[in-house]
Amino acid sequence: MRHIISVLLENEPGSLARVVGLFAQRGYNIDSLTVAPTEDATMSRLTLVTHGNDQVIEQITKQLHKLIEVVKLQDLSESAHVERELMLIKVKATSGEHRDEVKRCADIFRGQIIDVTAKTYTIQVVGTSDKLDAFIEALKGASIIEVVRSGVSGIARGEKTLTL
Amino acid sequence: MTSQNTKPEMLSGAAMVIRALADEGVEYLYGYPGGAVLHIYDALFQQSKVKHVLVRHEQAATHMADAYARASGKAGVVLVTSGPGATNAVTGIATAYMDSIPMVVLTGQVMSHLIGEDAFQETDMLGISRPIVKHNMSVRRPEDIPYLIKKAFYIAQSGRPGPVVLDIPKDMTMPNERYPYQYPESIKLRSYNPTAAGHPGQIKKAVTALLKAKRPVIYAGGGVIMGQAAEELTELARKLNYPVTNTLMGLGAYPAADRQFVGMLGMHGSYEANMTMHHADVILAVGARFDDRVTNNTKKFCPDATIIHIDIDPASISKTINAHIPIVGLVKPVLAAMLAQLEQKKAQPDAPALATWWQQIDEWRAVHGGRYDNDTPVLKPQAVIEAVSRITKGEAYVTSDVGQHQMFAAQYYQFNKPNRWINSGGLGTMGFGLPAAMGVKLNYPDADVVCVTGEGSIQMNIQELSTCKQYGLGVKIINLNNGYLGMVKQWQDMNYESRYASSYMDSLPDFVKLAEAYGHVGIRVTKPEELQPALERAFASKDQLVFLDIHVDPKEHVYPMQVPGGAINEMFLSKTKRT
Incomplete structure (x- = not known):
């Protein structure tokens, strides 16, 4: 199943590398990734398209949450978007x-x-x-x-x- | 600490590093100097609160800090230089990460303007350490140092603990540039706020499920040790009269001498522990992560069990095994809440079902019960561990390296207290044992500290015998010398028709002379009757390092051993017997 995960990330050097590294390290897929600062320059918003079964997606969101610089995240594909x-x-x-x-x-x-x-x-x-x-x-x-x-x-x- | 109405003290970046550690209550710093951290070492020299321990290789510094954390529950602190200093620390950082051990590692870095230019002793430590740390950061402005150090400790010690690396470019520590110093009392991060108490509704559900169980088991892991919840776990288990098994990381969470303890579970777990797990109808998993060395084949894992899983890390829940009742929270308050509910409910477990269950467990106990063939003229490694357990009354701090000796120590030493068994469970780091023992001994000088090792592992950090001499660290080294990389050999015996590819330790040193060369006492034991007197001599003094080179049966295997790809209850029980 394809999922779109939106992440609010502290806009700090290395925080993007941490997200990308997590996917490489744990063997998750990244189909596409976009990132840019939001109206609040201290935060970036990242949109990540990935695919996997429910268990994999659950691990992806949990592991993303564990990254210290991840402020909040949402699986957009779970509801209307x-x-x-x-x-x-x-x-x-x-x-x-x-x-x-x-x-x-x-x-x-x-x-x-x-x-x-x-x-x-x-x-x-x-x-x-x-x-x-x-x-x-x-x-x-x-x-x-x-x-x-x-x-x-x-x-x-x-x-x-x-x-x- | 400066009060608000007086002017803050002005300190250099280097002085702030040391001062912040002192304000954090750090007593020992384990490390090795080098170019990028010389300003910090100079600041260290000019004060006396934080004491530095000079190791002989940076890996040992990380293991010392790690073991201190495992014994005390507080983060250990490491200081190394850039480049090779930092990369030498990598194995130790990964070791701490895999076992969720709080640690703060300060790594030197080349001057900011040189970063990215392949400068002398430059390495991208943030990049290298990223997959093996809970978090890492670098200093970009010297005035941020107190905040970043506080943040490092906060992250390392809260939630699911882990190592934090702080990379410090040399120009952040210039002795003549001073900045106002104030150490933050606490820190709040908008992006990190770990849950502490578990969800009350889930806890209620868990208690109900537990009370309904007919064949319950409590499966407790390292989270109980690091979460300082052994007392609550023991109280809960006793109140319910349910059997308890500990993981390799959880040994000591429940006293080994207690009747309700069925032993360690997993790959080399006891027959009764693995059988109890397999047949259980309710499993209470506490601070354990259903690691592959526990579950064996996850598809065949405990088919009848309702699984209650308490863990601080939501990502550990339903990662490999689906949890029916997940509870995210610190194990200590969650167990306390469960105890309170039991009290309130006044409901009792199903006594007749439990009596039948215990009868069954006792029958399993009779099948293997940790027996080994001790009727030989050759000294058995299991017998050595049992003797060490007796002479130290199960109260010593026991560190180990990795391999057969580690499993024998886990199986045959009676751990009755938490934080006493210190081993690299997740990463399986050979070379961990001696520095770990040093880290414990330095902080608990009056305790018996034993390093159970083998002739393979001990040589991976043997140089630390020199550090032991310098700081008078009287650890007792139990070298189970069988002349082979024992666990590799066991696998080669079982799976490769005894083709010993590189598992034979040719040209071993004379360990007795080696110990003596470093200024310690060495004793060789080759016969069963020599063991007891040697141990008595070794444990007679607390301060003297004694290296016991004990020649044990090279043919011995670790049993039980799970059958690869099987369920948790499929085991080899000896060279000739399997379930």
Whole structure:
């Protein structure tokens, strides 16, 4: 099962290494990881996508909790939440027909073309990871030069929060 | 301590390190000097509150501090230099981590501006130690030193204890730069606030389940020792008249001489302990973590049991074995709360069921009962431990290294008090025994301190005989010399058709002469009749280090031994008998 774990972390040198090290040390999976300071500069918020059975996920959350710098955490996938990932994708766009095709496809996925050259388009797409996967799939006809994905960020819906 | 209306004292970073240790009540600091910590050593020299013990290798410093913590419950403190000083301490830090022992390790570091430049004696100690510490930190501003030292002690000693490393770049300790010193009385962290009392609802459920049990057992581990809850555990067990088994780390949590004690459980546990566990309908696990050396095959583990698990670390609960009634909290207050509820309920355990259960346990006791073949002209290692147990009345501090001698000590020494059995259970560190004995002896000079070791392990930190001479540490070394790496050989006998790949200790030194060369007394024992007089001579004095080189049967194996991949009740009972 895929889980999205949000972590509030003391924004101190080495605290991210501790989280990553924990996953490596105990053989847990990291599918994606994003981290940046919050509105309170002393804290970072980290979103981690992982997978495993219930027992593994329980150990992951417990072991994360044990890290001294982890202030709070939440398994977002346990309740209603919104998740987004950002992707920048550079594709070959040479002939007129080809360029139209790529543009149409980007429009369908509500992507924006953020850089243009005579031979390339760079497109920005935001959405769930599935949507980004689908966009890559849809572009398979065009030749993809480069893909950058931010990893998932997420937040709980409604009243539920992860704050101090 | 400075009061609020007077100006705080101005101290250098180096002086603050030592002063903070003094204010924390630290008496001994175990370490070894080097470039990056010379300012700190100079500050140490200029005061007398904190005393320094110079070891011969940094690993020994960590084991000394660790053993002090195991005996006293308070964090031991280590000071080493950067680079090799720090890396030499790694084995000792990992040893403490695996057994949840509070320890504060101060490691020197190169000047801040040199970090990352591969400077002389630079190593990334924060990176190296990260997976084997409860926490680690580095000093970035000298004025933070008192706070960081307080924080290190707080983290090391609270919750589930563990080692904390504080890395101190040399420029944080400059003697001529002074900062206001004030040692914090306490510390509060928003990100760390371990639970103390258990959940009352869970405790209530646990008591109800316990009282309903027909075949109960109490399985107590190192958490009872470090959580200073042996008294509560004993009271609870006696009140209920339930059998108690201790883990390797929990020996002494319940008195070994007591009728309710069924022995250690696990890989080399007693037949009766493992049988009692396997057939139990309710298991009360207290400060124990269902380690693989206890459970054997987790899929076959105690099929009928409802498991109540008390542990300070939520991650230890349902990690390998699912707990039906988990209780997160310090074992001492949780056990006290359980006792109070028993008192209140006035309910009694099921006496007829219990009588049948005890009858069954006594039958199991008769099957093996720790017997070994002692009718030989060759001295048996078990007999040596029994003799040591008798002469010290089960009251000595016993440290051990790792291997057959460790298991014999665990099985045949009667530990009647907590904090007396000091061994590396989790990491299994050879070389632990002698420095550990030194750490205990230094702090408890009037006690008998015995290091049970083998000719393999003792050579891993033999250089510390020199430290013993310097500080007059009269530990008694029981070297069970069988000329083999005994436990490796046992496995090779059992699983590799006795192909002794590198398990034979060729070219052993003359340990008697070696002890004498270091200024101690050495005695060799080769025959059974020589043992008692030798022990009497050794234990006649508290101050003299005596190295007893005892030649024991090289063919002896440790039994019982669990059958690999089997349930907890599947054991080899001798070379020819299995369950």
